[in-house]
Amino acid sequence: MINYPIQGNPSQLTNISSPKQITLREGQFIYASVQKHLGEGLAEVSVGGQKLIAKLQAPLAVGESYWFKVNAGDSGLELKVLQGKEHTAPTFTSIANGLLEQLQLTKNKDIQSVLVQLLKLKLPIHKDVLIQGSQWLASTEEKELGIQALLKMVKENIPIQKSIYQSIVAGKSSESISTLLNELTGLLKSEKNVNIAPNKIQQTIDAIRNPLQKTIVNELVVKALETFLNEKNPFSVRYAGLELLKSFELLPKNATMNNWKTELAQSVNNVKQLSDAGNWQALIQEAVSASKDIEGLNQRTQRLYQEVQAMFPKIEARSPLTKSEVEKVLNAISTLIGQNSSKTSNLLGLLLNALKKPTDTNLTHHFTRLNNLANVPIEKNEIRLFQQLLYQSENEVIQQNQSKQMNDIVTSTLRLLGMNNEAQLQKGNLPNLEQLKPQLIQLLQENAGGAIRETAEKLLFKLNGQVLLSQENGPLLQITHQIPMSIFNQQQDVVIQWSGKEKKQGEIDSDYCRVLFYLELENLKETMIDMQVQNRVVSIIIWNDSQQVDQLAESFTPLLKEGLSKLNYQLSSVRAKQPESKLNVAQFIARSTEEQQEYTGVDFRI
Numbered sequence: 001m002i003n004y005p006i007q008g009n010p011s012q013l014t015n016i017s018s019p020k021q022i023t024l025r026e027g028q029f030i031y032a033s034v035q036k037h038l039g040e041g042l043a044e045v046s047v048g049g050q051k052l053i054a055k056l057q058a059p060l061a062v063g064e065s066y067w068f069k070v071n072a073g074d075s076g077l078e079l080k081v082l083q084g085k086e087h088t089a090p091t092f093t094s095i096a097n098g099l100l101e102q103l104q105l106t107k108n109k110d111i112q113s114v115l116v117q118l119l120k121l122k123l124p125i126h127k128d129v130l131i132q133g134s135q136w137l138a139s140t141e142e143k144e145l146g147i148q149a150l151l152k153m154v155k156e157n158i159p160i161q162k163s164i165y166q167s168i169v170a171g172k173s174s175e176s177i178s179t180l181l182n183e184l185t186g187l188l189k190s191e192k193n194v195n196i197a198p199n200k201i202q203q204t205i206d207a208i209r210n211p212l213q214k215t216i217v218n219e220l221v222v223k224a225l226e227t228f229l230n231e232k233n234p235f236s237v238r239y240a241g242l243e244l245l246k247s248f249e250l251l252p253k254n255a256t257m258n259n260w261k262t263e264l265a266q267s268v269n270n271v272k273q274l275s276d277a278g279n280w281q282a283l284i285q286e287a288v289s290a291s292k293d294i295e296g297l298n299q300r301t302q303r304l305y306q307e308v309q310a311m312f313p314k315i316e317a318r319s320p321l322t323k324s325e326v327e328k329v330l331n332a333i334s335t336l337i338g339q340n341s342s343k344t345s346n347l348l349g350l351l352l353n354a355l356k357k358p359t360d361t362n363l364t365h366h367f368t369r370l371n372n373l374a375n376v377p378i379e380k381n382e383i384r385l386f387q388q389l390l391y392q393s394e395n396e397v398i399q400q401n402q403s404k405q406m407n408d409i410v411t412s413t414l415r416l417l418g419m420n421n422e423a424q425l426q427k428g429n430l431p432n433l434e435q436l437k438p439q440l441i442q443l444l445q446e447n448a449g450g451a452i453r454e455t456a457e458k459l460l461f462k463l464n465g466q467v468l469l470s471q472e473n474g475p476l477l478q479i480t481h482q483i484p485m486s487i488f489n490q491q492q493d494v495v496i497q498w499s500g501k502e503k504k505q506g507e508i509d510s511d512y513c514r515v516l517f518y519l520e521l522e523n524l525k526e527t528m529i530d531m532q533v534q535n536r537v538v539s540i541i542i543w544n545d546s547q548q549v550d551q552l553a554e555s556f557t558p559l560l561k562e563g564l565s566k567l568n569y570q571l572s573s574v575r576a577k578q579p580e581s582k583l584n585v586a587q588f589i590a591r592s593t594e595e596q597q598e599y600t601g602v603d604f605r606i
Contacts, residue, residue, distance in 0.1 A: 024054070026071065029082070029126070030047050030125070031047070031065060031068075031119075034066070041055050057073075057081070058081050069082055093112070093116055095119055099125065100115065100130075108134065111134040113147055114133055121151070129154060136165050148168075149169045150165065152168055163461070169465070171480075172465065172469070177459070178484040178492055181205050185205055187455055188452065189202075200439060203362075205436070206364070208436065213364060213367070216390070220367070222345065222349055223389045223392065227385065238257065239257060240384070241382075242256075242260065243381065244382040247366060247370060252266075264326070264330065265324070279350065280321070280329075284309070285312070286346060287347060288305055288308060291305045308329055410496070413485065417436050417483075419437070421437045436463070444460070466482060475502060476502070477500065477501070478497065478499040479498045480495070480496075480497045481495070482494075510536075512533060513532075525546075526545070527542065528579075536568060537569070538572060542575070543578070543579045544579075
């Protein structure tokens, strides 16, 4: 059984990129420079920028660099020189072959490539790493990604574990998270012997695919409440609204047009049975406030609102509401709907919050069921109303602030994927089983087998790879995410990389940073956007093969400039360039994570 290190020891990933002290081991090969002789065969040597005191088995020149083998001596570890000064690049292959012979390892193209790269990068070499690497590469389809993964592990002193190797390879691969989500969905639907509820994972995947779904569902239900409560609507329309609310389990099943208030009040023993006191408190406040905006209320209605307002201290003290009091609140709200009050929408939203059960009625589950019914010819008024309200809700949500939407979508998707899982575990929190990564770990721990296990592992490795590919380099922080998104009704992955100075733990300075986007559009195909921010001045380069990008960018520039200005940024330029060669997802991730320069500058080349 494969060990999933993130669950057992979250620090393995959360601290994986932190610089670690180099530790010498017997049998290891290192490239080091002699700094000074200390006498009695001891010398100060520098390995990868770190200084060590070691015993040399031969006198060597100060200031020169050599390849050493770490041997066990009488008084500890000793360094035995293998050759003279650094050789030029053409000799690395022969050096690699010589080392393979000394280590008595079988020569093959893959491990020879790894060894040559280790030599070129002057990284420590150990027999165990080469043996493990050879075995893992043999079962890796994308050899180049496997070699890059091994080099990263050695270079950053990452634990040599198969699950970590597989995660880095998966993180660098072009395999789409969207595709893996689709595969897992199909497999879970056909599998009956999975202990973890497939519906739970399916709901999470649906939320990832449709990040605006929850907003749309809430908007739809609010519209259903308004349709039902507005006495100006025809009886048939209101009745359809009643049935739709019953389908969402917001009203009792036996509620009718005449008795719904009584039935709903009857089902309420106290405030907490429906929701917490805060929701009812806010609802009553808003209802009383809205009533003051309406002129011409008769004395009976005014008295009703006075009685409702008198309940406020009781709600504040979290005392139970009686059946009669709940009915009065519902009556008060009903009189406001259709009065053209500016507070109607907010009032309905608060009513929805108050009607949810403590466990939060699964509106999304009911929405999915009703949406499936809407796609088949069923002649029911509530289904027709559902379709109508869904169309209105989708349009209204899409027309809302799109920049805020995009921020919410990215944040929500990363949270649902469980990308902060390791950080939460490190804080001592329990795994959040509403997120995909902990759900996958639980699924694998419950010994799911066959195709489900294989796909779940691929997906988990892909998610873990993103954590491993994000790295610190001096004061620079680089965060890479591959995010499944719906763009123009197409499910695909968008790769986003943030890099810049770390302001505080895990946060990039937004005044000086760089953001790279990679996505594939239906007409424009592969597109990369390079946005650089210097002292809140923004310059953008769009890399794309199309000749039309310049004109398209020019038409959107004024809107972009206005939007950035509202966020206190100044747009400097928007330019379109054609790349010298095509760049797919895997190449983008590989280059953007491996070509990071020292903190004096970051350069991305196409």
